[in-house]
Amino acid sequence: MDALLNVEGINVYYGAIHAIKDISFYVKEGEVVTLIGANGAGKTTTLQTVSGLLRSKTGSITFEGHNISSVRADKLVAHGLAQVPEGRRVFLQMSVEENLEMGAFTQPPSGVGQDLEMVYDLFPRLKERRRQVAGTLSGGEQQMLAMGRALMSHPKLLMLDEPSMGLAPILVEQIFEIIQNLNRSGSTILLVEQNAQMALSVAHRGYVLETGKIVATGTGAELIESPEIKKAYLGG
Amino acid sequence: MTLLGHLITGLSLGSIYAIIALGYTMVYGIAKMLNFAHGDVIMVGAYICFFAVTSFSLPPVVGVLLAMVVCTILGVIIEGLAYKPLRQAPSLAVLITAIGVSYFLQNTAQILWGADYKSFPNFLTLGGQTGISLFDGRLNITYAAIVTILACVVIMLALTFFTSRTKMGKAMRAVSEDKGAAQLMGINVNSTISMTFAIGSALAAVAGVLMCSAYPTLSPTTGSLPGIRAFTAAVFGGIGSIPGALLGGILLGLVETLTKAYITTSLYDAVVFALLIVVLLVKPSGLLGRYVPEKV
Numbered sequence A: 001m002d003a004l005l006n007v008e009g010i011n012v013y014y015g016a017i018h019a020i021k022d023i024s025f026y027v028k029e030g031e032v033v034t035l036i037g038a039n040g041a042g043k044t045t046t047l048q049t050v051s052g053l054l055r056s057k058t059g060s061i062t063f064e065g066h067n068i069s070s071v072r073a074d075k076l077v078a079h080g081l082a083q084v085p086e087g088r089r090v091f092l093q094m095s096v097e098e099n100l101e102m103g104a105f106t107q108p109p110s111g112v113g114q115d116l117e118m119v120y121d122l123f124p125r126l127k128e129r130r131r132q133v134a135g136t137l138s139g140g141e142q143q144m145l146a147m148g149r150a151l152m153s154h155p156k157l158l159m160l161d162e163p164s165m166g167l168a169p170i171l172v173e174q175i176f177e178i179i180q181n182l183n184r185s186g187s188t189i190l191l192v193e194q195n196a197q198m199a200l201s202v203a204h205r206g207y208v209l210e211t212g213k214i215v216a217t218g219t220g221a222e223l224i225e226s227p228e229i230k231k232a233y234l235g236g
Numbered sequence B: 001m002t003l004l005g006h007l008i009t010g011l012s013l014g015s016i017y018a019i020i021a022l023g024y025t026m027v028y029g030i031a032k033m034l035n036f037a038h039g040d041v042i043m044v045g046a047y048i049c050f051f052a053v054t055s056f057s058l059p060p061v062v063g064v065l066l067a068m069v070v071c072t073i074l075g076v077i078i079e080g081l082a083y084k085p086l087r088q089a090p091s092l093a094v095l096i097t098a099i100g101v102s103y104f105l106q107n108t109a110q111i112l113w114g115a116d117y118k119s120f121p122n123f124l125t126l127g128g129q130t131g132i133s134l135f136d137g138r139l140n141i142t143y144a145a146i147v148t149i150l151a152c153v154v155i156m157l158a159l160t161f162f163t164s165r166t167k168m169g170k171a172m173r174a175v176s177e178d179k180g181a182a183q184l185m186g187i188n189v190n191s192t193i194s195m196t197f198a199i200g201s202a203l204a205a206v207a208g209v210l211m212c213s214a215y216p217t218l219s220p221t222t223g224s225l226p227g228i229r230a231f232t233a234a235v236f237g238g239i240g241s242i243p244g245a246l247l248g249g250i251l252l253g254l255v256e257t258l259t260k261a262y263i264t265t266s267l268y269d270a271v272v273f274a275l276l277i278v279v280l281l282v283k284p285s286g287l288l289g290r291y292v293p294e295k296v
């Protein structure tokens, strides 16, 4: 079976900085795939490139068999890609519900009410705060909102950029539990994390990124057991 | 009674400033740029209405609508040709471009319509009267003032509804806050920015006609000074804030009118700017400029 997302030999530059060096990876339908790596490894750059916010100089990105390498970011949402960006980036001056409505921007208005209920079922905290301005939510609530907002577009592939960043351990567990539940109910997930332990424990497969290159790949279990990974990313 | 008269005059002048300031503030909010050509779009709108009514004998309402259509198209073209290519450019380059567009519009108007002053017809009359006289003539209110204030109220209500209730209006707010995140929602950032210029320019046309109805001299530079004052009003109220533009515009109109009436007729601009400086010293984001703490 063809992969849902197939990234082949992409190179991304910021001016003279060569941030992504000939990276290839794929995500199959139903999988949780994680990209792990230290600060500045190029994880965010990779996701932004798949999302269409950045452009690769070479290679190709195919989604469901279509080459999407030159499709504008806002067009990709309708194709079924959604990203929860690094730092959540919810619309701080808009209410919780308005944020979710923005997530449904490409959807027919008739289904939005039902989708709101779906997100509120998943994150009851958001329902209590539906009229509250997002800027006054706690970090964890903002993360839930960012995830709920992405789900509003019924993505075929959900990309998450460091969902655990800045959250208390208990919240991190909660977020990862939600990621697993989403996957069990059919979502395909591409997860970027610095928290390698957590990410690998929920992922089917993983890729290790180091200064713009993929240096290791394998199943979650394989990578957790790998001595090099243990040494470099798992603190022992 | 004279005070009441001055207040009404100030309110109507302030309404004109507010309508212009809305264009500045909305464009600033979304494109993070000062569109200094905005004042000149006002002038174009006034000319279009002027010629529609005087040369083509069209009804004034049609003239206003025509002016709105022309200015909307003009605003979108200006944005697409002059500003869009500079989306990633340093803000100083954009500012200089905007000043360039402003002079371009003024000079083009001069070539097309001449540099001489045209006397704008006041068609805001009823039964040959230009206004109503109350209290044995001690209080005169022009229809132009009444229509201007009403237009400002209607525009504010419509914009509030648009930004808080409609999908495109909310998308506009989303783009104002975070273009990248808005794109990830599937919002077309460029067309949202174009739409904002379209709205601002249509409002500029309305402001141009209302302004020339009250102050009936029309020339290629008619828009520049009110444009600068309205820009001041937008900063006063908090640039980027729609209620701020209303408040700033009205306050500016009142201060200007009352200063002219009671303090000085020659130095009122100095008074207005002194007030602006005081406000910005006390509250740098302007009266209603919002500060939202960011969580990381």
Ligand SMILES: Nc1ncnc2c1ncn2[C@@H]1O[C@H](COP(=O)(O)OP(=O)(O)OP(=O)(O)O)[C@@H](O)[C@H]1O
Binding pocket: A014, A017, A019, A037, A038, A039, A040, A041, A042, A043, A044, A045, A046, A086, A194
């Ligand atoms: N806008 C930019 N301009 C120039 N260089 C950039 C820019 N964004 C990222 N970089 C550089 O590209 C490289 C990869 O950055 P990226 O943000 O993708 O890393 P990351 O793996 O997401 O890191 P983190 O875990 O800290 O989020 C880094 O060396 C970074 O300095």
Ligand SMILES: [Mg+2]
Binding pocket: A043, A044, A045, A086, A161
């Ligand atoms: Mg990152």
